[in-house]
Amino acid sequence: MSGLGIETAAFLKAFFSGMTVYGIYVCIRIFRKIVPHNGVVVSIEDFIYWLFTGFYLFLKIFDASQGTIRWYFVAGTAMGVLFLSAVLSKTGKMCRKIHRKRQGKGGKGVD
Template identity: 45%
Template sequence: MSGIGEEANIFIQAVLSGFVVMGIYDMIRIFRRILPHNLTAVTLEDLFYWIGISLYLSVKIYLTSDGSIRWFFVTGTLAGISLFAAIFSQMRKIYKKIKKSIEKKRETH
């Protein structure tokens, strides 16, 4: 595959990488809600997250683009992050509505 097909493949992999980046951070945020953390723990978690994500994205760039940073990889990663946030923010809204309706039903019974 060469030319535009190769670039499209790299873009799709970048979008999926964006999903991974945002998905992992979302799991960290959920973990923090379940088990509250102090500032030191949050800082350390974020530090390890950013180190891990930097390594992950560096490897993805190396494997897909032979180490050269291409604009469509960066754009694809940002698109994946945005898409993940848009999809799951809608799911959170639906979850909150369902949770409120269940709580109202419990109050009335």
């Protein structure tokens, strides 16, 4: 594979790694809304998340570019996070809009 092909593959790995890392954090946020947490537990969860994220991204960087941090890996990770954030934001807005329509004008459910 040519140099550009290797860099493109590394960028795509970084893009999906960013999506994975952000997706896991979204799941943690949803879990926190379902099960109330105090500040200490939130801090412990965040510490474990960032510890996992650091190891995960280190392994992905090592796999993609033999351990050297390249600009396209950092850009790909950031773009993956932003892409998934935008997709989930649009999805959430559509779900809220559908929910409001189902409830009707008076706040009562539509039969």
